[in-house]
Amino acid sequence: MPLLADDNRQLKELAIDIRISILETLNQLGFGHYGGSLSIVETLAVLYGNIMPMTPEIFAQKDRDYFVLSKGHAGPALYATLYLKGFFDKDFLHSLNSNGTRLPSHPDRNLTPGVDMTTGSLGQGISVATGIAYGQLIEGSSHHTYAIVGDGELNEGQCWEAFQFAAHKKLKNLIVFIDDNKKQLDGTTQKICATQDFVAKMQAFGFEASRVKGDDIQAIYDAILTAQTSHSDQPKAIVLDTIKGQGIPFLEKMDANHHLRLDDTLRRQLEDAIRELKTGKEDLT
Numbered sequence: 240m241p242l243l244a245d246d247n248r249q250l251k252e253l254a255i256d257i258r259i260s261i262l263e264t265l266n267q268l269g270f271g272h273y274g275g276s277l278s279i280v281e282t283l284a285v286l287y288g289n290i291m292p293m294t295p296e297i298f299a300q301k302d303r304d305y306f307v308l309s310k311g312h313a314g315p316a317l318y319a320t321l322y323l324k325g326f327f328d329k330d331f332l333h334s335l336n337s338n339g340t341r342l343p344s345h346p347d348r349n350l351t352p353g354v355d356m357t358t359g360s361l362g363q364g365i366s367v368a369t370g371i372a373y374g375q376l377i378e379g380s381s382h383h384t385y386a387i388v389g390d391g392e393l394n395e396g397q398c399w400e401a402f403q404f405a406a407h408k409k410l411k412n413l414i415v416f417i418d419d420n421k422k423q424l425d426g427t428t429q430k431i432c433a434t435q436d437f438v439a440k441m442q443a444f445g446f447e448a449s450r451v452k453g454d455d456i457q458a459i460y461d462a463i464l465t466a467q468t469s470h471s472d473q474p475k476a477i478v479l480d481t482i483k484g485q486g487i488p489f490l491e492k493m494d495a496n497h498h499l500r501l502d503d504t505l506r507r508q509l510e511d512a513i514r515e516l517k518t519g520k521e522d523l524t
């Protein structure tokens with residue numbers, strides 16, 4: 240179903256704002272996980288801007304949608320989103336990774352408002368998301384559990400145990416996004432441990448699975464609506480065809496952008512990128 244023009248523009252603006260906030264937060268720190276934070280921006284914009292409009296008030300309720308960022312090193316993307324949704328202010332956001340912070344580099348549900356699950360040890364988040372979805376089903380909730388896993392993260396056997404369990408328990412309310420940005424920590428996913436065709440693999444594991452362009456807001460929205468309205472009792476997987484460093488052209492072309500430590504040149508390039516994003520946002524209106 241096509242998004243209304245206003246809704247589409249609003250989500251595009253939110254995606255730009257998330258991207259700017261990620262860059263500003265990491266730039267002031269001087270290092271961090273740029274690549275994998277940027278590749279999930281559009282998905283977070285669609286989820287938090289439309290599908291599960293989360294506020295601190297809604298978060299305080301028990302029967303609601305849940306979100307688990309299983310690839311926890313992309314915490315800066317979730318933090319930027321929570322900041323824009325009013326969970327905390329800019330000073331809090333910019334305390335990322337500093338001494339005594341309540342905003343560690345990887346999400347911690349006991350420290351940061353708006354975080355549903357502590358993640359960072361790859362493979363564990365998706366197992367917990369499966370448990371949350373199971374709990375929702377047992378309690379007759381009409382809400383969903385959403386989780387994002389990385390393509391490299393899927394090298395962890397624990398993910399496949401969780402998927403097997405989800406299909407066995409018919410967790411139709413679990414929607415797993417696979418961020419297929421083709422790279423992991425130190426190289427391409429293909430070279431390090433090729434995981435083959437994710438759609439076919441998820442289908443073989445009992446999921447209803449589809450693949451979308453991970454920078455296409457309308458396509459992501461459509462895929463989620465299809466998953467939500469499906470009559471099948473299978474869990475759902477949406478494979479996001481993304482680029483590590485998505486939305487920042489010079490980073491997209493960089494071989495290794497998993498974790499960057501800034502020098503003067505990189506800092507200047509990233510500051511230019513923020514300016515371009517701001518211009519792009521003005522052009523939307």
Ligand SMILES: Cc1ncc(C[n+]2csc(CCOP(=O)(O)OP(=O)(O)O)c2C)c(N)n1
Pocket residue numbers: 274275276278310312359360361362388389390391392393418420422423424483497
């Ligand atoms: C259990 C575990 N092993 C290793 C790591 C170190 N590590 C952090 S990120 C990463 C690569 C993850 O790749 P991917 O899931 O593709 O992430 P993305 O490309 O989205 O950044 C690794 C190996 C970890 N966090 N947890």
Ligand SMILES: [Mg+2]
Pocket residue numbers: 275389390391392418419420421422423428
């Ligand atoms: Mg990856």
